[in-house]
Amino acid sequence: MILLISSKYDVSTNIVIQWLNYYGIVFLRLHTEEFSMLNYFSVSNKSISLTINDINLEAITGIWHRRGRLRNLPNSLNDLGKVTTYLKKEEDSLIKSIETSLRTTKKYIGSYISEIENYKLDHLIAAKECNLNIPDSIVTTSKKGLLDFHSKYDQIISKDLRYAINIKTDDISINSTGTFKVTDELISELDDHFAPIYAQEYIEKEFEIRIFFIEDNLFSMGIFSQQDEQTRVDYRNYNDEIPNRCVPINLPKNIKEQLLDFTRKVKLNTGSIDMIYSIDEHYVFLEVNPMGQFDWLSKNCNYYIEEAIAKEFMEL
Amino acid sequence: MKLDTPFKLYANCVTVKGFNRSTICDLQRNDVRTIPNDLYDILTNHEGKTINDIKNQYHNEFDDIIDEYFQFLYDNEFIFFTKQTSIFPPLSLKWSDPAIINNSIIDIDKNSSYDVLKVLKQLDDLHCRHLEIRNFDVARVDVLENIFDYLKENESSIQSVEILLPFFKDVEKWIDSAKHKFLRVSFIRVFNCPFNQNIMPSGNTKAYIMYTKQHYESELCCGKISQNFFAANMKAFTESVNHNSCLNKKLSIDKNGNIKNCPSMQKGFGSVNDTQLKDIVTDKDFTKVWSITKDQILVCKDCEFRHICTDCRAYKENPTDEFSKPLKCGYSPYTNEWEDWSINPLKKEAITYYKLQADTEKP
Ligand code: SF4
Ligand code: SF4
Numbered sequence: 001m002i003l004l005i006s007s008k009y010d011v012s013t014n015i016v017i018q019w020l021n022y023y024g025i026v027f028l029r030l031h032t033e034e035f036s037m038l039n040y041f042s043v044s045n046k047s048i049s050l051t052i053n054d055i056n057l058e059a060i061t062g063i064w065h066r067r068g069r070l071r072n073l074p075n076s077l078n079d080l081g082k083v084t085t086y087l088k089k090e091e092d093s094l095i096k097s098i099e100t101s102l103r104t105t106k107k108y109i110g111s112y113i114s115e116i117e118n119y120k121l122d123h124l125i126a127a128k129e130c131n132l133n134i135p136d137s138i139v140t141t142s143k144k145g146l147l148d149f150h151s152k153y154d155q156i157i158s159k160d161l162r163y164a165i166n167i168k169t170d171d172i173s174i175n176s177t178g179t180f181k182v183t184d185e186l187i188s189e190l191d192d193h194f195a196p197i198y199a200q201e202y203i204e205k206e207f208e209i210r211i212f213f214i215e216d217n218l219f220s221m222g223i224f225s226q227q228d229e230q231t232r233v234d235y236r237n238y239n240d241e242i243p244n245r246c247v248p249i250n251l252p253k254n255i256k257e258q259l260l261d262f263t264r265k266v267k268l269n270t271g272s273i274d275m276i277y278s279i280d281e282h283y284v285f286l287e288v289n290p291m292g293q294f295d296w297l298s299k300n301c302n303y304y305i306e307e308a309i310a311k312e313f314m315e316l
Numbered sequence: 317m318k319l320d321t322p323f324k325l326y327a328n329c330v331t332v333k334g335f336n337r338s339t340i341c342d343l344q345r346n347d348v349r350t351i352p353n354d355l356y357d358i359l360t361n362h363e364g365k366t367i368n369d370i371k372n373q374y375h376n377e378f379d380d381i382i383d384e385y386f387q388f389l390y391d392n393e394f395i396f397f398t399k400q401t402s403i404f405p406p407l408s409l410k411w412s413d414p415a416i417i418n419n420s421i422i423d424i425d426k427n428s429s430y431d432v433l434k435v436l437k438q439l440d441d442l443h444c445r446h447l448e449i450r451n452f453d454v455a456r457v458d459v460l461e462n463i464f465d466y467l468k469e470n471e472s473s474i475q476s477v478e479i480l481l482p483f484f485k486d487v488e489k490w491i492d493s494a495k496h497k498f499l500r501v502s503f504i505r506v507f508n509c510p511f512n513q514n515i516m517p518s519g520n521t522k523a524y525i526m527y528t529k530q531h532y533e534s535e536l537c538c539g540k541i542s543q544n545f546f547a548a549n550m551k552a553f554t555e556s557v558n559h560n561s562c563l564n565k566k567l568s569i570d571k572n573g574n575i576k577n578c579p580s581m582q583k584g585f586g587s588v589n590d591t592q593l594k595d596i597v598t599d600k601d602f603t604k605v606w607s608i609t610k611d612q613i614l615v616c617k618d619c620e621f622r623h624i625c626t627d628c629r630a631y632k633e634n635p636t637d638e639f640s641k642p643l644k645c646g647y648s649p650y651t652n653e654w655e656d657w658s659i660n661p662l663k664k665e666a667i668t669y670y671k672l673q674a675d676t677e678k679p
Binding site for chain 2: 018019206207222243245246247249250252281299301302304
């Protein structure tokens with residue numbers, strides 16, 4: 001039996017389930033929105049054992065952890081302010097230990113721990129160590145540092161290191177705009193010292209590449225956004241009317257090998273990698289998202305990724 | 317436009333060659349354009365070359381036309397220019413579906429007495445996702461309500477249901493009262509209405525309701541081919557390349573409870589009263605029509621629209637030839653014109669054979 005951990009609204013999970021049914025693979029689905037009753041996670045000298053919702057997970061042979069995590073905190077404890085914050089922290093460590101324990105004995109694709117600890121700098125460094133090209137990047141708290149960096153490149157951009165910003169209080173509301181260009185005017189408005197800013201050289205691209213990977217399978221797609229000003233910096237600022245051209249790509253062998261090297265190095269067995277192909281003809285690694293969407297990639301390239309995921313669990 | 321950089325067609329813009337002209341089927345943006353066969357040949361034989369190279373190949377005799385062609389391709393974003401031609405493979409035309417049966421037509425008339433729920437249960441086991449229920453002579457409100465209840469109470473594989481039924485007094489009231497059970501009903505068409513009206517989905521029902529003055533006599537109404545039904549999308553196109561674009565993975569029950577590919581087909585595969593659906597879907601005779609593609613069908617195989625078009629195997633120009641062109645298509649790939657098929661003298665014999673009434677059968 002396979003365990004699926006996913007949001008009940010996730011379209012991709014629903015399609016994967018159709019394929020599991022088609023191939024006769026038995027599964028148990030747990031929703032990340034709902035309370036899952038933990039009967040026990042017991043650890044003793046003799047054995048480790050886990051029972052959730054009255055089901056002993058002994059019988060589970062594989063896990064597909066699409067995104068999010070289980071909820072072991074009853075809903076009634078969700079509104080207790082600082083008490084809830086504390087209980088959530090405890091719950092979080094429990095969830096992580098359960099994942100770690102399951103990983104050692106079972107095929108476990110996807111990871112809550114990786115989803116949380118998705119640090120862009122770590123990944124950039126790992127990519128470089130795998131001989132992938134990366135954009136020159138700095139993190140700085142100094143205006144002078146930022147100005148010096150800017151002077152080296154035609155254009156620079158900035159983005160978050162880990163968390164997309166989304167702050168709402170009574171007085172302010174700040175939302176992430178994703179990646180944005182850092183102009184001289186922007187810098188001139190800054191104080192001499194500020195919170196760490198992550199900046200990167202802007203590389204003019206011929207096209208972007210999105211790669212979904214699961215185990216050793218890479219599914220790559222080229223995204224052509226250049227003809228349209230609106231999507232120039234980041235294609236996720238969707239241009240709804242005419243979708244950017246998205247076509248299958250068969251990456252050169254050495255790039256594929258470097259990417260697989262990278263996934264092993266950062267210990268991810270699934271996720272989505274963003275790259276660009278620059279106008280000066282280099283493949284450049286940008287970032288990896290451990291829980292990336294692949295629905296549109298699967299559709300646009302006719303890849304049947306959902307079927308491939310189901311098949312990963314066939315021989316278990 | 318870059319004259320000295322190789323060009324590539326975007327892989328989801330697929331060309332289809334016809335007798336006189338071809339099409340570019342834009343499977344990403346759901347669009348279709350006709351192009352001259354000369355351009356089809358250029359795209360097929362010279363993809364990956366530069367425009368200047370291509371002009372040279374034609375000894376610079378057709379530079380103007382070639383410029384015009386490429387301007388059209390570029391303006392519509394069918395092509396791009398890159399030196400990296402080798403990393404862009406053609407689109408895989410694979411079609412696959414996680415269901416043994418993915419759609420079903422169920423006909424119910426005033427005399428139908430077979431057990432519809434028994435059919436639904438079996439369709440669930442076959443992973444069926446789409447259901448079309450048709451009432452022609454009277455609205456079988458009793459049966460429809462049973463179906464609604466079944467879909468509401470069971471975790472069915474069926475995700476969408478379309479219903480066709482004739483107008484009756486208080487039909488609007490009835491629809492209103494049954495609305496809360498419409499869980500997976502996506503479309504209701506009420507025909508023979510004294511008025512035309514479309515009602516968009518609202519609240520927690522996702523059903524689109526259409527009241528129409530149109531008339532649907534019987535299953536004989538089915539099988540019309542029209543540009544309005546063309547679908548330039550990935551699923552439909554790849555299915556058409558590999559399978560029959562109407563009957564693939566379809567299983568239907570006619571008004572008498574007979575299992576058929578579709579209710580209009582002559583051949584039955586037993587009654588639902590004493591035959592299990594799962595035994596029929598492995599019957600080679602039953603699944604034979606699933607694999608008849610437009611590339612094998614007479615006339616259609618010369619048609620530039622063949623992979624975005626629907627098909628019909630129940631009503632054919634030559635009723636005895638399984639590869640004959642759909643009877644109710646008025647298009648000719650040899651003249652590139654649409655005509656009213658129902659008054660075509662060459663089709664008269666087939667029309668009589670199927671007992672179709674030419675005057676109610678407008679295209
Ligand atoms: S084969 Fe013809 S009559 Fe039968 S469902 Fe298809 S279009 Fe309709
Ligand atoms: S000839 Fe008619 S039925 Fe055949 S593919 Fe063309 S439009 Fe469709």
